[in-house]
Amino acid sequence: MTAHNIRHANTRHADSRHGDASDGAVGGRLSRVDGPAKITGAAKYAFEQQLDGLAHAVMVEATIAAGTVRAIDTRAAETAPGVLLVLTPDTIMEIKGASDWLGNPPTQKTYSPLARTVTYSGQHIAAVVAETFEQAVAAAALVEVSYDETPAIVDLSDPKAGDGIPIDAMTKEWGDAEAAFAAAPLRICAAYNTQREYQAAMEPHGLIARWQGEELTIWEPSQWLDGMARTYAEWFGVPFENVRLVSPYIGGGFGSKALALAHSAVAAASAKMLGRPVKLVLTRPQNFTSYGGRAATRQTVTIGAGRDGKIQSIVHRGVNETAIDGMWVEPLASVTSIMYATPNFSSKQNVVRVNTVVPGAKRAPGENPSAFGIESAIDELAHELGIDPLEMRLINYAEEDPEVNKPWSTRQLREAFAAGAERFGWARRTPKPRSMRDGKQLIGWGVAAGTYPVRRAYGEAVVRILADGSVEVESSSIDMGQGTYTILAQTAAETVGVPADDVVVKLGDSRYPRAGVAGGSRLAGVMTGAVYKAATSALDQLVGLAISDPRSPFHALQANTLVVANGRITAPRGDGPDVSVAELLASVGRDRIEATGDTMPANSTAEDRYKNYTTIATSVPHTEGDYSRHSWCAHFIEVRVDEDFGTVRVSRVVSALDSGRLYNPKLAESQWKGGIIMGIGQALLEEGIVDRRHGRIVNNNLADYLVPTNADIPDIEVISVGIPDLHSSVLGGKGVGELAIVGVAPAIANAVFHATGKRVRDLPITLEKLI
Ligand code: MCN
Ligand code: MOS
Incomplete structure (x- = not known):
């Protein structure tokens, strides 16, 4: 371990004191404030x-x-x-x-x-x-x-399973997709499957x-x-x-x-x-x-296009498995309907009951399998037409949301394609399958895009400025590793004007001010907003006291406002006293200042609040109002396929992502990489295998249910191309947590096709499917 690493591993104080002072502000690369507790064993887990x-x-x-x-x-x-x-x-x-x-x-x-x-x-x-x-x-x-x-009906391929139940709410249609498909000069149609994942x-x-x-x-x-x-x-x-x-x-x-x-x-x-x-x-x-993992899915994607590569029609049919006595719908058209501009579109979805625990949410439910279908299909179409798959995506770039006909709040996807392609060296790709190799290894380069909607919901936080000048934040939201403790410390630190080291964030207790689910990649936007509002009002109170309390050293100054920075209060022109926050509170006889902030509409009732925090339905639709709000990404992936054995290794990943403004780039990058790693697992390894005699998952342990290990993962490069999006959140961020898994599996499948000339439409891409 280098000295540099030791310093970072030992204490966060070393990191933030000797690091860039701005690390603790919103947008800084502050290390996880809960990191030391987690790696030293001081963190007490539920059991x-x-x-x-x-x-x-x-x-x-x-x-x-x-x-x-x-x-x-x-x-x-x-x-x-x-x-x-x-x-x-x-x-x-x-x-x-x-x-x-x-x-x-x-x-x-x-x-x-x-x-x-x-x-x-x-x-x-x-x-x-x-x-x-x-x-x-x-x-x-x-x-x-x-x-x-x-x-028992063991899975979707069981003859007893049938066609399932149509889910009308999943139907999306505009134009006349069937007729336009029939009339299109170039047509492709293929079926794509994803397996049960956990x-x-x-x-x-x-x-x-x-x-x-x-x-x-x-x-x-x-x-x-x-x-x-x-x-x-x-x-x-x-x-x-x-x-x-x-x-x-x-x-x-x-x-x-x-x-x-x-x-x-x-x-x-x-x-x-x-x-x-x-x-x-x-x-x-x-x-x-x-608890169920991701439902197994089947999709058929048919695309009709002109010789110029322009899509004229997309017809999409999807099926996911659900339980005998529980309903789970994995929305399979969520990416299909918005990624590309098409004048004609039709998507329908059924669910099929099988003897399984009811499937559940796994990182980007819906978007993830949806992208596997459309992003594989677009690659197939590009190949048919002899058009570069990246060019194909630009030809069909959706300038606005084709489903709801609204402008995007922000969509830096073109920028993502450009930045990723440049860094990856996409221009050096030779188009023909099997045309790139390194000895016995066939090399393939694939590209795919991904997206995830911005879910705006509600949260509350209390911010306290304490007698010693430190700041305390409380919220019943949680941190399961994504970085909530850290970004909320940064938000409170920057807003109040104290070092991030002086902020203590308390989460994970339902007695604290309320919050909705940490799901759908919404929590960071919701909670930075609530903490920003609470901290702003705490700061207002602090400055108000400093200006108006007769006991305050600033009282005689007759100032309109004061500057609070780095835990100290000064007059704007620097011509007055310079006291610490603790000294100011002592001078005015206060042991604390406390303020609550939330992201709820101003006229919300107590009943609204209860409903909004305890049900999932209350996030504001991402297409509400004048804009359609999403995060976007583009993955460029290199695989090496052993010609004799059919083993696939991912050897290079460059992804460019638009999550708007990042509250903490170090943590966002880590989230993105985690998503990409999970996507590699989905593409190459993960599959719940059912014993057809007993309807039982046989690989129900971490030795047999394969997830990637370090040896499976190359260096992953992630590039942020986002710009602040104030239509999406108070501080301009969009979702991070689920975005990066979306599109990884099709990028890998597309790379495998480029390497081998074999199109695998059935995840995971295991060696027997290649030889
Ligand atoms: N972030 C940022 N800038 C933004 C948005 C987010 O820097 N504009 C960073 C922050 O560090 C923030 C994190 O990304 O804490 C995730 O923010 P967000 O996208 O809002 O997602 P949530 O906080 O709602 O987290 C849930 C999301 C989901 S839905 C799954 S599934 C998932 C994920 O986060 N599960 C995870 N990431 C995970 N990471 C870990 N370590 N463990 C899990 O179980
Ligand atoms: Mo994430 S699957 O929405 O918890």
Whole structure:
């Protein structure tokens, strides 16, 4: 390790003091303020709470994919050492139905987190609570379940699966796409498939639940404290305020940690039944079936174009899998309908029920598979026409949103293509497939674009200026690794005028001012806005006191305003006193200044607020008003394919991205690289494999469910081409977290085609598909 690295690794103080002073301002490259706590082990994760009297719960899951539980014999488990409780559908306390995440009221009065009717392998059917974890594991193995098994629909290719249910809300149409396609001089039509993928966060799902009378405290990794608190409150019929969720540190979520799940209900119910706190941590295999990964998808993309390369028609049909008793729609036309200008467009989508846990959100749900279809298809069209695939994208560049006919708020995609191509050396690409090689390695260069909508929603923060001159920020939003602690420290530091080292950000507790979900790449824009507003009003109060309080050293100055910078207050012309924020507060006899700020419309009622923070439906549509708002990116990727073995390695990635203004380029770059790495995993490795006899995921662990390791990842270069976008957020940023995964898989598939002449339309691109 170089001295430079050691300094950075040791303390953030070294970094920010000796680094550029502007690192701590918005737009600075401040290192993660939670980094030292996370890497030294000081950060306490949800399951690390030490509580007196903690009991341990273990789930028992179905070993069939479809059928009914005939009987559960719990006798042996009940008499096993240390066992406190064995829960089945018959013995678990009554839990009420809860609203869904859109806020729709429950369809059933009661909710049974333990199933009698089995609709997927791995479904929870019983639970054992014991004094120790080991005793619970041992007793769970003694629970005997007998079933009446029925045939399962294992996946989309199962003949029993059928065509599915049309989702009318996904239909998008303009012009006459079928007729225009029939009339087009050049036509392509192909089917693209993505497989089941899993979020595979390092930290598993689980929780500790504790009841004190009618008050429930839950320590659980959470992307959405307020939404989950509402679910617990409804399940157990207690007021929302009685539920406290605590989640200051999270070991990754990637979409999987926004909801309270069946096992969450079981843990909270058993804690109530026992009158003791209960801890329940899912095993790694249970993580694959307790919350769904990305749904498998199938798409057909047909494009009609002129010889000049101009698209005349796009017809798109999509299907995603969902559960037997749960609905998940993976919006497959989200990129298809906006990436390119086309006068005629038609997209329709069905969902097909199969015996799986209901699929869920995984980084860019919708946009990610959508881009695999359209960005592969456009490459196929370019090849047919003999047009460079980058040129093809520019020929069909959408100058405005073709779906809603509104101008983009900002769209630096042309700039992204230019910057990425330049840096990658795209001009040196020889067009013919198999025309570039290095010995036995076929080299391929591929390009693809990506996009993600800007979701504007709501959040609140409190900003306090404390007696010692430090600043405290509180919000019930969260940081699962994306950098919320750090960017909020920067926002408060810059706005109030103190060093970032003097700001403490507190997140991950539902007792703090409210926030909506950390999903849809919205949190940074929402929360920097709220903190900016709160900090501005705290600063106004501070300056107001300094000017008007007779005890203030500035009182005699009769100034209109004062300058607060670097923790000190001075007169604008520098001709008056120069005191620290702490000294000023002491002089006016105040121990703190406090202000709240939010991103909610001014006339919002208490009911609006509750709804906006506890349901997901309340983000403002990205096309509302005069503009269509999105982040954009272009990926340029080199692959090397071994001619004999068909192994694919990604050897170079240059991506140029437009996320508007960056609150912290170091963290945004890291987010983008994380997304690109996940995209490489999707393209080459990730696939939930179903045992067709039992409808069971066989690779339900991190040894067999392959995600990229360091050895799979080359140097990744990311270039920011964004400009501030004040239509998208208070401080001008657009979304970062999900953007960069979108378009990586098609860029790789396109590169593989360029290397080998083989078009793989079925992810992941494994060697048997190439030889
Ligand atoms: N950022 C920035 N400038 C902007 C916007 C964001 O510098 N204009 C940086 C900030 O460091 C900010 C981060 O990017 O903290 C992400 O901001 P944003 O795009 O608003 O996304 P959210 O904060 O809402 O985070 C959620 C998003 C999603 S939806 C998934 S899925 C995902 C992701 O973030 N899961 C992650 N990134 C993840 N990163 C980690 N380490 N772990 C996960 O589980
Ligand atoms: Mo991200 S999949 O919206 O949590």
